[in-house]
Amino acid sequence: MTGEADEALLDIGEVARRSGLAPSALRFYERKGLIEPAARNGLRRAYRPETLDRLAMIGCARDAGFTLAEIGAFLGARPSDTTVRERMAAKEREVDARVRQLTRLRDSLRHAAVCDHDPLVECPDFKRAIRNVSVPDDAPMATS
Amino acid sequence: MTGEADEALLDIGEVARRSGLAPSALRFYERKGLIEPAARNGLRRAYRPETLDRLAMIGCARDAGFTLAEIGAFLGARPSDTTVRERMAAKEREVDARVRQLTRLRDSLRHAAVCDHDPLVECPDFKRAIRNVSVPDDAPMATS
DNA sequence: ATGCGACTTGAACCGCGGTTCAAGTCAAGC
DNA sequence: GCTTGACTTGAACCGCGGTTCAAGTCGCAT
Numbered sequence: 001m002t003g004e005a006d007e008a009l010l011d012i013g014e015v016a017r018r019s020g021l022a023p024s025a026l027r028f029y030e031r032k033g034l035i036e037p038a039a040r041n042g043l044r045r046a047y048r049p050e051t052l053d054r055l056a057m058i059g060c061a062r063d064a065g066f067t068l069a070e071i072g073a074f075l076g077a078r079p080s081d082t083t084v085r086e087r088m089a090a091k092e093r094e095v096d097a098r099v100r101q102l103t104r105l106r107d108s109l110r111h112a113a114v115c116d117h118d119p120l121v122e123c124p125d126f127k128r129a130i131r132n133v134s135v136p137d138d139a140p141m142a143t144s
Numbered sequence: 145m146t147g148e149a150d151e152a153l154l155d156i157g158e159v160a161r162r163s164g165l166a167p168s169a170l171r172f173y174e175r176k177g178l179i180e181p182a183a184r185n186g187l188r189r190a191y192r193p194e195t196l197d198r199l200a201m202i203g204c205a206r207d208a209g210f211t212l213a214e215i216g217a218f219l220g221a222r223p224s225d226t227t228v229r230e231r232m233a234a235k236e237r238e239v240d241a242r243v244r245q246l247t248r249l250r251d252s253l254r255h256a257a258v259c260d261h262d263p264l265v266e267c268p269d270f271k272r273a274i275r276n277v278s279v280p281d282d283a284p285m286a287t288s
Numbered sequence: 289a290t291g292c293g294a295c296t297t298g299a300a301c302c303g304c305g306g307t308t309c310a311a312g313t314c315a316a317g318c
Numbered sequence: 319g320c321t322t323g324a325c326t327t328g329a330a331c332c333g334c335g336g337t338t339c340a341a342g343t344c345g346c347a348t
Contacts (some may be wrong), residue, residue: 002304006315010322011325012324012325012326013325022326024306024307024308025305025306025307027326027327028305028307029224030314032305041314041325042313042314042315042325042326043313043314043325043326044324044325044326045312045325045326053271057271060249062305062333063245064175064245064249065246067304067305068294068305069304075263076263076265076313077263077264078258078262078263078264079259079261079262079264079274080262081264082262085256085257085264086162088253088256088257088264089253091253092250092253092254092257095246095249095250096250097252098246099243099247099250101207101208102208102209102242102243102246103243104210105204105239106236106239106240106243109232109233109235109236109239110236112221112229112232113229113232113233113236115223116223117223118217118223118224119220119222120219120220120221120222120223120225120228120229120232120322121219125202127197148326155294155295156295156296157293157294158296165294166336166337167294168337168338169335169336170337171297172337176335185295185344186292186296186343186345187295187296187297187343187344188295188297188343188344189295189296206335210332211335212334213334222334247289259333260292264345279327283343
């Protein structure tokens with residue numbers, strides 16, 4: 001047998017401490033289907049240590065702007081699952097577009113930091129720059 | 145006199161149509177102090193055409209992840225206003241960091257699209273990649 | 289004068305991602 | 319046996335960025 005397997009399981013407080021998440025967040029994630037305790041000691045949740053890895057990934061994805069629902073879909077993904085793979089690919093394109101958008105925004109902000117217009121938002125350079133922020137890269141320019 | 149100045153003013157419906165925002169959103173922005181009608185015809189708001197420019201900028205900033213409160217602060221910014229300028233500069237660094245984070249995420253997703261692991265999230269390459277997504281660029285690597 | 293359509297208001301509601309709270313359940317220690 | 323402390327539950331609440339709704343107010347046309 002695996003012997004004292006339950007010795008290896010973690011209390012919710014322990015998982016919270018190690019993951020940096022609040023226990024309430026862990027229970028919330030459970031309701032959303034993102035994590036699941038391996039067992040219960042009475043009422044108490046008992047988590048496998050791997051849950052910490054999973055939580056780290058969830059945290060990354062969340063930081064990166066995925067919704068919890070999206071993350072849930074990705075977590076169950078298997079290589080045969082073409083719809084999820086397609087969604088990942090779509091998300092990649094989406095992220096890539098956002099990277100370019102944010103890059104333009106950063107450049108606008110960079111200009112704003114050295115610009116002398118009063119008020120700042122009236123600076124024609126800034127306006128031109130900021131107007132390009134939301135242009136989807138290869139869309140026709142708004143010339144109005 | 146400027147003559148029929150009010151002829152040039154826009155109805156909320158017109159602004160909504162031209163800006164792509166719902167009238168409810170425009171009133172919401174007004175409550176938040178982001179926009180303001182130039183006048184009222186009776187109860188009806190009458191906007192200056194410049195409001196459309198302002199809304200375009202607001203839209204860009206919102207798309208870019210600024211909160212409406214941040215945008216409100218920026219909109220009033222004058223060149224002498226050092227605290228707002230500093231916040232813009234801070235935001236620039238923040239956006240820059242996010243660009244790098246999203247770039248790493250995009251690369252992870254790119255790998256996921258061609259990876260054969262089952263489940264996908266167990267792929268060691270993917271895990272290594274995704275773990276780096278949230279590392280602040282020059283922070284010590286998590287080696288646990 | 290009657291109705292239509294576009295506006296006005298405040299208040300309620302929504303999804304998201306959680307936190308907070310009250311009340312209850314345990315196991316351990318004194 | 320009684321307290322203490324960490325957990326359990328469901329329900330309520332939060333900020334954000336709005337939308338929806340009911341009830342009222344206009345100007346204009348018929």
